[in-house]
Ligand SMILES: Nc1ncnc2c1ncn2[C@@H]1O[C@H](COP(=O)(O)OP(=O)(O)OP(=O)(O)O)[C@@H](O)[C@H]1O
């Protein structure tokens with residue numbers, strides 16, 4: 001518990017203290033700035049979209065990895081972790097070469113909002129997969145067989161037995177990927193182009209503040225993101241409990 | 248007949264799990280599938296339930312050909328060894344599951360769940376989660392859940408296998424009483440011969456994918472079809488050219504009876520009210536069990552010379568030729 005406090009609470013307290021230095025006035029000043037506000041909406045919106053995408057795609061990938069047998073399954077299982085293993089700046093480079101001006105795919109998404117979505121989706125892909133996969137593996141076959149012998153068809157079993165059992169894991173994975181997405185920096189700097197009002201995300205904005213020497217503004221913005229993260233995580237937890245109980 | 252299994256064969260790869268099995272189970276009976284581990288009991292039960300499919304042969308349940316019916320449509324209740332509870336649902340919700348799927352009116356479901364929980368003595372636990380129940384309680388819940396949809400037959404795969412000896416014993420007596428109340432055709436798997444002998448109306452002995460014998464507990468115990476059944480239902484020992492139960496051997500301290508085999512007591516072990524002797528004869532060691540009083544009246548001790556004969560009316564089968 002003490003270790004936890006040292007590791008987590010002190011830095012958090014420091015951020016809030018720093019944010020408070022400028023007083024409430026400075027605080028709102030930062031937020032009222034249009035450019036900052038645009039960055040916040042963009043970041044939170046994109047992180048939300050990416051979390052939703054991950055909930056669906058991540059769960060499907062986990063399902064395929066656990067339940068289906070196909071050639072190359074082991075390989076896919078390893079590849080899933082690549083976004084984790086790759087330094088994010090390298091990920092940014094890779095994405096830039098794929099979707100940038102010289103795109104071999106003919107997709108020119110660099111420096112657009114799509115680029116942000118793409119980069120965030122790439123770096124957060126493993127979260128839901130890796131939280132759902134072990135839970136799915138642990139699900140006992142006889143539970144589904146019991147439901148079947150009680151008359152439940154495949155879709156009912158999925159809806160009422162499997163998904164509620166996976167809900168906590170899916171929510172945890174989504175929370176992780178959301179948190180990672182709102183704080184992502186490395187993979188975005190190259191691909192997004194950091195255009196104010198268009199593709200500039202919060203972390204880039206925070207860095208700009210710091211570079212300009214306005215630590216107070218940086219901390220204020222950071223604390224706002226902290227609140228956003230908390231709200232989202234708590235909401236996800238509530239939703240997850242609902243789903244799990246509905247069964 | 249309630250369940251009619253005809254010429255069912257099931258292979259896993261090259262391994263033959265069921266070899267041309269045919270069994271008919273009359274309506275309303277409590278039948279035990281008894282046999283050693285790996286004999287194919289679960290496989291047969293799962294094929295009856297539609298959770299596995301046979302390679303060949305037919306399954307008929309209550310007059311309908313169920314061979315190609317999916318598990319959902321067979322009207323079979325199944326209880327698993329490890330309970331297979333729906334962890335995220337309360338006890339009441341677990342029991343209601345089959346009824347909710349059938350879209351029965353809410354009031355009816357509630358009423359029926361209440362009845363069933365009473366039947367399995369879990370009324371006060373209806374709002375708990377399965378994780379807050381003991382193993383025996385979970386299994387009773389699973390039983391109520393299976394009974395809720397009024398199955399034509401109830402199949403239980405080692406329902407008490409994961410419980411400790413005392414609870415097992417209680418539950419099997421309770422299962423017998425429950426069956427006398429509910430009267431649904433029931434088949435349960437066990438590898439515990441005592442369990443089968445105590446509660447079943449009829450026992451099907453299965454070994455290595457084949458049916459060795461079908462009969463009432465008395466028939467199996469008194470007239471075993473072969474030495475496997477004899478050996479599986481209780482202890483056996485070999486006296487001369489026959490196999491019989493150790494307590495079916497008569498022992499005297501003087502020669503006299505024709506055909507008596509003589510030997511020397513090499514071990515004398517008292518277990519509760521009985522005495523177990525190991526007698527060394529020319530044909531090998533023979534185990535004999537007698538009551539303590541009887542042993543005392545004969546003044547038997549290690550080293551005594553004794554003469555052994557099969558008691559009249561003893562269950563015997565010819566011994567397999569010694570190799
Ligand atoms: N899905 C499967 N794949 C391959 N082999 C299997 C499968 N299921 C069962 N078997 C084999 O079939 C044989 C019979 O299995 P079964 O589970 O019916 O035995 P059982 O009589 O129920 O034994 P136990 O008392 O240990 O439960 C075993 O040798 C087992 O290894």
Ligand SMILES: [Mg+2]
Pocket residue numbers: 288289290404405436
């Ligand atoms: Mg078994």
